[in-house]
Every structure is written in C-alpha cells, then in structure tokens.
Amino acid sequence: MNFAVKVAWRYLTSNRTQTALLLGGVAIGVLVFVFMTALIGGLRVFLIQQTTGNIAHITLEPPERVARVLSSDERRTPLVAFIASNTKRQQIFAWQTMLQVAETTPGVKVASPQINGNAFLIKGQATSPVLLNGLRPDRLDAISAISPKIISGSARLDIDGILIGAKLATNLGVRVGQPIVARTDRGRERTLSVRAIYRTGLGSLDERVAFVNIQLARTLLDLPQGISQIELKTDDVNAAPEIAAALGPSTGLKATSWVERSAQLFVALNSQGQTGSLIQIFSLITIVIGVSSALLLTTYRRRGEIAIMRSMGISRTFVVLIFILQGLFIGLLGAGIGASAGYGFCVLLADLSRRTDGTAFPIDPAQGGYLAVIVLTTIGSVLAAILPARAAARVDPVEVLNQ
Amino acid sequence: MSDLLYRVGDLVKDFGTGELRTRVLKGMSFDLVKGEFVALLGPSGSGKSTLLSILGTLLAPTSGTLEMLGESLVHLDEQRLTKFRNRHIGFVFQFHHLLPDFTATENVLFPAAASAGIETRQSRDRARALLDRVGLTDRLDFRTPKLSGGQKQRVAIARALMNHPALVLADEPTGNLDRQTADQVLALLRDMNRTDKTTFLISTHDPHVAAFCDRRITVVDGQLATEGERVA
Ligand SMILES: Nc1ncnc2c1ncn2[C@@H]1O[C@H](COP(=O)(O)OP(=O)(O)OP(=O)(O)O)[C@@H](O)[C@H]1O
Ligand SMILES: [Mg+2]
Numbered sequence: 001m002n003f004a005v006k007v008a009w010r011y012l013t014s015n016r017t018q019t020a021l022l023l024g025g026v027a028i029g030v031l032v033f034v035f036m037t038a039l040i041g042g043l044r045v046f047l048i049q050q051t052t053g054n055i056a057h058i059t060l061e062p063p064e065r066v067a068r069v070l071s072s073d074e075r076r077t078p079l080v081a082f083i084a085s086n087t088k089r090q091q092i093f094a095w096q097t098m099l100q101v102a103e104t105t106p107g108v109k110v111a112s113p114q115i116n117g118n119a120f121l122i123k124g125q126a127t128s129p130v131l132l133n134g135l136r137p138d139r140l141d142a143i144s145a146i147s148p149k150i151i152s153g154s155a156r157l158d159i160d161g162i163l164i165g166a167k168l169a170t171n172l173g174v175r176v177g178q179p180i181v182a183r184t185d186r187g188r189e190r191t192l193s194v195r196a197i198y199r200t201g202l203g204s205l206d207e208r209v210a211f212v213n214i215q216l217a218r219t220l221l222d223l224p225q226g227i228s229q230i231e232l233k234t235d236d237v238n239a240a241p242e243i244a245a246a247l248g249p250s251t252g253l254k255a256t257s258w259v260e261r262s263a264q265l266f267v268a269l270n271s272q273g274q275t276g277s278l279i280q281i282f283s284l285i286t287i288v289i290g291v292s293s294a295l296l297l298t299t300y301r302r303r304g305e306i307a308i309m310r311s312m313g314i315s316r317t318f319v320v321l322i323f324i325l326q327g328l329f330i331g332l333l334g335a336g337i338g339a340s341a342g343y344g345f346c347v348l349l350a351d352l353s354r355r356t357d358g359t360a361f362p363i364d365p366a367q368g369g370y371l372a373v374i375v376l377t378t379i380g381s382v383l384a385a386i387l388p389a390r391a392a393a394r395v396d397p398v399e400v401l402n403q
Numbered sequence: 404m405s406d407l408l409y410r411v412g413d414l415v416k417d418f419g420t421g422e423l424r425t426r427v428l429k430g431m432s433f434d435l436v437k438g439e440f441v442a443l444l445g446p447s448g449s450g451k452s453t454l455l456s457i458l459g460t461l462l463a464p465t466s467g468t469l470e471m472l473g474e475s476l477v478h479l480d481e482q483r484l485t486k487f488r489n490r491h492i493g494f495v496f497q498f499h500h501l502l503p504d505f506t507a508t509e510n511v512l513f514p515a516a517a518s519a520g521i522e523t524r525q526s527r528d529r530a531r532a533l534l535d536r537v538g539l540t541d542r543l544d545f546r547t548p549k550l551s552g553g554q555k556q557r558v559a560i561a562r563a564l565m566n567h568p569a570l571v572l573a574d575e576p577t578g579n580l581d582r583q584t585a586d587q588v589l590a591l592l593r594d595m596n597r598t599d600k601t602t603f604l605i606s607t608h609d610p611h612v613a614a615f616c617d618r619r620i621t622v623v624d625g626q627l628a629t630e631g632e633r634v635a
Contacts, residue, residue: 002520002521003516003517003519003520003521003522004517004520006522007517010504010505011504014503014504304500305500305502305503307500308500308501308502309502309513309517310461310485311459311461311488311494311500312488312489312494312513312514312517312562313485313486313487313488313489313490313492313514313518313566314485314489314513314514314517314518315482315485315486315517315518316481316485318517318518397461398456398461398462401461401496401500402452402456
C-alpha cells in the first residue's frame with residue numbers, strides 16, 4: 001500500500017469522533033442534495049403528468065391563412081394581404097385522410113376528430129355559455145378521461161344527449177334525464193337530454209365545457225363536411241414536440257404540441273429547477289467549508305508531527321499528499337454514506353406518499369443525481385483540502401521543534 | 404583528508420531584520436570527522452540549537468560555508484536539502500517527537516517509507532532490527548503514547564538511524580530523562596557510534612554527558628570558545 005495513503009487513513013481513523021462528525025456533516029449535505037434533486041425531478045414528472053393527463057398532446061388545426069404578396073414590384077414596398085375572410089369557416093376538409101395519417105404516425109396513441117363551437121345552454125331562466133365539444137362516442141375518453149369521472153348517469157354520446165360538468169349542472173339546476181336547450185352561435189337550437197354529469201376537478205371542464213356526439217355537433221354548429229380539429233395523445237409526452245413537427249408538413253395542418261401551449265408550466269418548472277440548483281450549490285459549498293475547516297484544525301493540531309516529518313527529510317509533497325488524501329477519503333466516504341442515506345430517505349418518502357394520495361412528496365428516488373453528487377463532493381473535498389495541505393506544507397520545523 | 408565529514412566555515416546567523424536584527428552565530432569555523440562522538444556545550448542562549456538546525460539543513464545560515472560529504476549545502480534548493488537530510492542526517496530531540504498514531508515500528512520506518520512512497524519489507528526488517536538493538540523487541544507494535552519516556556527516546560534514536568545517516572544531531576537528548584535512563588540512552592548512542600561509524604554531535608548542559616564524549620566543542624555567545632582535543 002502507498003505509504004501516504006496509509007498515513008492519511010491512520011490520521012482519519014485515529015480520531016474517530018472528529019472523523020465521524022465530519023463524515024456526518026458531509027453525508028447530511030449530500031443527503032440534502034440528493035433529496036432536493038429527487039424532489040425537483042419527481043415534481044417535474046408529476047407536474048407534467050398532471051398537465052398532460054387531461055389535455056391533448058398534439059392539436060391539429062386548419063392552417064392559418066398565409067399572407068399573400070399582391071404586388072411584388074421590387075422598388076416599392078410590397079403590398080401584402082391576409083384573406084381574413086368571414087365567409088369561409090376555418091375547418092379541416094379532408095379530415096378522414098388526415099385522421100388516418102395521424103393515427104398511423106409512430107408514437108401516436110390515439111387521435112380524436114372534433115367539432116367545437118360556442119353555445120349557450122338554457123334551462124328555464126338560467127343560461128350558461130359553454131364550449132360545445134363534439135366527439136366520436138368511441139373517443140369520449142381519448143383526451144380527457146370523462147367516463148371514470150361521471151357522478152350520475154351513463155357515458156352515452158347519442159344523437160340527442162349531452163354530457164355536462166357538475167358545476168354547470170348546479171348553475172343551471174339540471175339533473176340527469178332532464179331536458180336542456182342548446183343554442184349555438186350559428187343560430188341553431190335543439191332540446192337535448194342530460195345523459196350524464198361528471199366531475200373532473202378541473203374548473204374549465206366542469207363549468208365551461210359540454211360534450212356531445214360529433215354528428216350532433218355537425219348539425220348544431222352547421223359544419224356539413226369538415227371538422228374543427230384533431231386532438232392526439234402520444235405514447236411519450238416528451239416526444240410530442242418532435243411528432244408535431246413531423247405531422248405539420250405531412251398533413252398540411254397546423255400542429256401544436258402541448259409544450260407550446262404550456263409555456264407557463266415550463267417557466268414554473270425552470271424556476272423550480274433554478275431553486276433546486278441553488279440549494280444544490282449551497283449544500284456543496286457547506287461541504288467544502290466543513291471539510292476545509294476541519295482539516296485546517298487537524299493541520300494545526302498536527303503541526304508538531306509535520307515539523308518532525310520535515311526534519312526527517314520528508315518532502316512537502318508528501319505532507320501535502322497526506323492532507324489531500326484525507327480530503328479525498330472524507331469526500332468519497334461522506335458522499336457514499338450520504339447518497340445511500342439519501343436514497344433510503346427518498347424511497348421512504350415516496351412510499352409514504354404513494355400510500356397516502358401521492359401528492360405529499362412527488363419524489364422520484366431514481367432521480368437523486370447520485371453519480372453527480374458523489375463526483376462533485378469528492379472533487380469538492382479534495383479542493384477543500386488544498387488550503388489545509390498548503391498550510392501543513394508551510395510549517396517551519398525549526399520554529400515548531402524549538403518550542 | 405578522506406575522514407572529513409563536515410566543514411563549517413565562518414558561519415554567521417542573524418535573526419530578525421532592521422532594528423531587531425540580532426547576530427546569534429558570529430562566525431564559526433570547525434570540522435567534524437567521520438565516526439566522531441562530539442559534545443556541544445555552552446550556556447543557555449549561546450546558539451547551540453541554532454547551530455544544530457543549520458548543520459541539519461533545517462535552517463539557512465546568513466553567511467558562511469557548509470560542506471558535508473564533499474557537497475556544498477548553502478546553494479542547494481529546498482527540495483534537494485530535504486532529500487539530503489533524509490538520506491544523510493538523523494535528528495534526536497529533547498522531546499522525543501514521535502508520531503502518536505503510529506506504532507514503534509512504524510515510527511522507525513517512517514523516514515524510509517515516506518521518501519520511498521511505500522513501506523517495503525526491508526524497511527520493516529531494518530526498523531525491527533533497530534528496535535531490537537535499542538532493547539524494545541517486546542514493544543514493536545505498541546503505539547508510542549503507551550511507552551515510557553526512556554522507551555520513547557530509544558524509539559526516536561532508532562528512527563534517527565533508520566536511513567543509515569552519516570551524522571546524527573542530538574539536541575539535549577537526555578535533558579528530559581533521569582540519571583539512570585539518561586545513561587542507558589547515552590550508552591546506546593555510543594554503541595551506535597562504535598558499530599556503524601556514525602558521527603554524533605550532542606548538545607548538552609550535562610557535564611556527565613560531556614565527559615562521556617570524545618571531544619567537546621564549546622560555544623559562548625555565538626562564538627567557538629574551545630574546539631577540544633581530537634583523540635587519535
Ligand atoms: N527564530 C528566532 N528568532 C529570533 N531569535 C532567535 C530565534 N531562534 C533563536 N533565537 C535566539 O538565538 C539565541 C540562541 O538560541 P538557541 O536556541 O540556539 O540557544 P541554545 O544554546 O540552544 O539555548 P538552550 O541551551 O537554552 O537550548 C537565543 O538568544 C534565542 O533567543
Ligand atoms: Mg537549545
């Protein structure tokens with residue numbers, strides 16, 4: 001065994017209490033790091049899951065009208081015009097083909113063609129504006145799972161039925177089986193029967209949306225051929241932007257992924273990530289300061305021994321090495337202990353969280369950043385040992401030995 | 404003269420700067436020959452420890468020449484001096500200065516293992532043999548705090564001899580021991596001197612120790628008072 005390694009190790013093991021305290025300090029710093037990393041990582045997954053659970057991962061809409069150049073005389077400012085026609089409805093015409101393209105694109109789980117429009121629901125004197133969402137009955141649960149959220153009635157999307165949220169039902173004072181009038185912004189009106197009332201917990205869905213059969217929506221919203229949009233779910237939410245980018249050109253439609261529509265979520269996730277980084281940096285700084293001050297004390301305590309080594313003709317390099325190695329061992333051991341403890345702690349919390357409702361600590365023990373923290377702590381401890389090591393190398397043997 | 408070990412020429416040492424500058428060694432010249440057993444005498448504060456530190460390359464002189472084993476030491480850099488010291492010079496101090504976290508054997512082999520980077524079998528054997536010679540066969544694996552004062556000083560002597568030094572500098576090696584233990588330690592040094600032809604320079608206030616030596620160098624106020632008669 002290398003003799004410097006032996007000496008460094010002996011120094012650490014000969015003062016058990018101090019070493020144990022120091023290792024404990026480093027381990028706690030590492031544990032905090034692991035916990036924060038796993039929490040931020042878990043929270044990210046959790047929030048993305050929550051966000052993407054009830055919304056489309058990709059939305060295909062009619063392409064936006066492109067500006068056309070009317071006059072292209074190069075010496076003049078070109079004249080440009082949007083055809084912002086009110087006579088032509090925004091719709092997807094050849095939608096069956098588009099639907100097929102979308103459904104067969106790898107990574108797409110399900111596609112739901114929809115006809116949407118604004119309407120008022122009227123019950124006696126009470127009226128409420130809603131977004132009428134026309135779905136294929138077999139795709140009722142494709143984007144947001146409605147069926148499991150039904151609190152009364154049954155999930156039947158027939159030609160004269162409507163599904164409304166609990167909040168809306170309360171506002172209008174209707175119950176399942178009762179008639180309700182729907183009047184759309186196309187001027188059509190029809191009496192429908194409330195087939196089911198659901199409660200998703202999402203304010204917008206429970207109060208501002210109503211689901212009907214797509215055929216009914218076609219009539220009510222006066223869209224004889226086309227559809228309004230196709231909503232998709234992908235197998236992997238993170239792949240959505242990429243799939244959307246491919247679907248745009250292949251369908252000629254405007255394809256937007258959930259990522260573009262959830263800018264706020266990403267702002268939140270980013271600032272959360274930054275807070276996490278800050279805590280990580282501070283825990284590393286704490287470790288470095290702790291190791292450095294502990295080793296400085298050791299250096300001071302061992303000045304006599306260092307002086308005697310120097311008088312024996314032992315090089316400064318060897319003295320430096322002894323202290324750097326102590327830093328290395330403390331870093332490796334402390335990080336190992338801290339990372340293991342951190343993993344255990346995260347598993348425990350994740351378990352506890354799962355047994356309650358899953359929201360207490362959406363922690364992901366797999367995302368503890370273990371390798372990073374072990375590497376960083378070890379490097380940090382070695383760096384922390386440089387100052388004490390240099391102090392040790394500067395000990396003047398004559399001064400110390402003649403005391 | 405092939406028997407010459409150390410030549411000191413016009414050695415001067417000042418401490419401090421400016422107003423506080425004091426000259427501790429005021430121009431000393433003398434020789435040490437191989438195999439000598441020399442006492443270094445003088446009143447307290449006369450400069451004995453300072454001289455030993457300079458001879459042992461722990462302290463740089465202000466001016467003068469130092470030549471050991473034919474090599475001029477005043478121009479060597481710190482690294483070379485450290486190596487030279489490791490190879491050729493051993494120290495014994497009034498206070499043993501052992502490493503408390505290591506066993507007697509480890510303390511003795513330390514100068515060899517630390518400079519080689521590894522603890523070899525030979526160094527371990529050599530350390531054991533030395534501890535054997537100083538009568539500590541049954542204390543090889545004792546941590547040094549468990550040893551008595553005299554035992555500690557014997558370990559320190561074994562350590563000083565580990566690398567077969569040409570010169571051992573001992574600064575009041577018996578100053579902290581009782582008469583009987585002091586005599587044992589002194590006898591041990593003498594034995595090492597006789598068998599290995601190691602040169603010893605021993606600073607002391609003890610006339611008894613002085614009488615025991617071949618030659619007595621006396622320093623008074625930073626100057627050589629007597630250089631003693633070299634026995635043939
Ligand atoms: N680092 C230093 N700075 C200033 N003066 C010093 C220093 N080291 C020693 N001296 C002075 O040099 C003089 C000689 O000291 P030294 O220790 O060599 O004496 P000594 O002969 O060994 O004394 P003692 O017999 O008491 O051990 C003393 O006056 C001391 O105060
Ligand atoms: Mg002295």
